Amino acid sequence: MAELTSQEVVDLTRTLNYGTWRFQKGWMPMHVVDAEGCEIIDGDGKRYLDFSSQLMCSNLGHKNAAVIAAIAEQAQQLAYAMPGYATTARAELSQLLLEVLPQGLNKFFFTTSGTEANEAAFKIARMYTGKNKIIARYRSYHGSTSGSIAATGDPRRWAMEPAGKLPGVIFAPEAFCYRCPLGHAAANCGNACANYIEHMIVNESDVAAVIVEPIVGTNGVIVPPEGYMPRLREICTKHNVLLIADEVMSGWGRTGKWFAMEHWGVAPDILVTAKGITSAYVPLGLCATNEKIAAYFDDHYFSHGHTYEAHPITLKPAVATIKEMQRLGLVERSAELGLYLGEKLRELQTRHVCVGEVRGKGLFWALDLVKNRATKEPFATYADKVSGKALLVDQIAGKCVADGMTVQSWVSHFVIAPPLIVSKEQIDFGVALLDKHLAMADEQCVTS
Structure with missing residues (x-):
């Protein structure tokens, strides 16, 4: 087969593939x-x-040479192992995660994307609490799979409705002081947007969890006011509701901390991440839970899994990525x-x-x-x-x-x-x- 020209690559891509989140007409990928x-x-x-x-x-x-070498080394040694097996890469990464994740998160479920990790978080929250509802926020994006798009507040959800609006997801106002959804003029409002989430919890029958991007990503890099996250943690603890931090975008040093929640000294019950965990060299997501959640499943059936969970070729480069971040x-x-x-x-x-x-x-x-x-x-x-x-x-x-x-x-x-x-x-x-x-x-x- 003759080598494709650059223009042929573009033409074949735009003709035979879907461009994401866009009209297909006029797509000219680089x-x-x-x-x-x-x-x-x-x-x-x-x-x-x-x-x-x-x-x-x-x-x-x-x-990055170290990450590339890790991918090659793992591919040569063990290209695949089903989730029921232990592997060296799995053990090494799990041990290393204890060094960099917020304290208290010590049980891990690996996925191949952030949206899958959020799906795992929702299932775990519902199994653990015995409750159903998830509170998300309007200016948010949590992924494109069924559960994650249902919990996405931004209008990318609209195309999937009404089927995409799964029962059990309700939306709260975002912590956006520049364009306050509650009409306040400044950030000295007493964390009204967090307090409204408490109002929702009290007036709903069975809230399992609240999910937030600690710093909202695609929808505007929205940084909450200083007291918001501690207040939200207080509300969730008071009402026995889990706090899920979606750090797919804000984790792995992006905000000047290993994870954005550290800016406010707040520990979530579940942390979800992806992207920077391997610097995107291979697709890997992570759902990390605290000890209380982990202990629950010692005597309760963990009803979740998929073929590529803890895939060794995704885990070894994550080890290399973390070590490179530490070294540099x-x-x-x-x-x-x-x-x-x-x-x-x-x-x-x-x-x-x-x-x-x-x-x-x-x-x-x-x-x-x-x-x-x-x-x-x-x-x-x-x-x-x-x-x-x-x-x-x-x-x-x-x-x-x-x-x-x-x-x-x-x-x-x-x-x-x-x-x-x-x-x-x-x-x-x-x-x-x-x-x-x-x-x-x-x-x-x-x-x-």
Whole structure:
């Protein structure tokens, strides 16, 4: 078979494959042939700064030699073992997780994605509590499988309704001070959004768990006010409701801590994660529970599992990833460089009237674009996205690609989350491109 040209690869991909979360017409995927460090390389040899770690997952950057070696070593030694067997990779990773996870989480179920890990968390919560309902929040994304999309608050759930709206999932307001869903003007509201969750628990018959992204991911990198997580922990404990932390995106050093919940000293009952656990080199998810939940299943049937649970080729590179993060001090580096990146992004806000808010922690930030700073009106809504309308953030992202940088755009904001190995010079380059192309949005702003 003749070697495919770069254009043939693109044409075959767009013709024979589905592009996710988009209209298929007009999809022109970039042909990526290589990646190294903080850069990805296309079929023409052009390099691009990866300013969002692809899907906020390539935390170690690309071509880390230790992780690649771990994949090859495990493939040569033992390519597959069914979940009922013990393997060295499984034992090594489980032991290592005790060093980096929030204290008290010490029983693990491995999956091949974040959405599967959330499915496991919901099943475990329901089996353990004997209750059914899960409280999620509106500005949230927990995955695309049936249970996870049902618990997703953002409008990606809508296409699956009414069947996708599974019984037992109810939604609470998000902790979003910039656009408070309860209409409060500032963060000194006494944690009204957390207190409303208590109101929901009291007025529902059988709430098993509350699930939150500690720092909301795709839907805007929303950082809660300081007292929110401790208050939510207090509410869940008081009412015997489990607290599930979805750290698929916010874990693994992304926010300047191993896990975002550590910023508030809060221990969840269940922690779900994926993405950065292997720096996305192989697909792995994790559902971790505390000792009380683990002890329950000593004498109660654990009714869950799948063929690829604890797949050895996914586990060995996770061991290598954690050790590389420790060796390179990447959690501390994320915290340090996060201050630098945050400062640079706030400087953008002073120069561009289209930037309504800059928010984030560590190397996890959002630029929220608005037509009018006074009213906080965004440039687009989800209804615009699903209508096929050309969105301004996508146009700006396209300009950045032409100049050598990829960045994730979503409705009316950008997610800025470079690999944790990023340099200050690369941050400067990425911010300079945003500075250049945000002028497109400034021209459409109301300034009076």
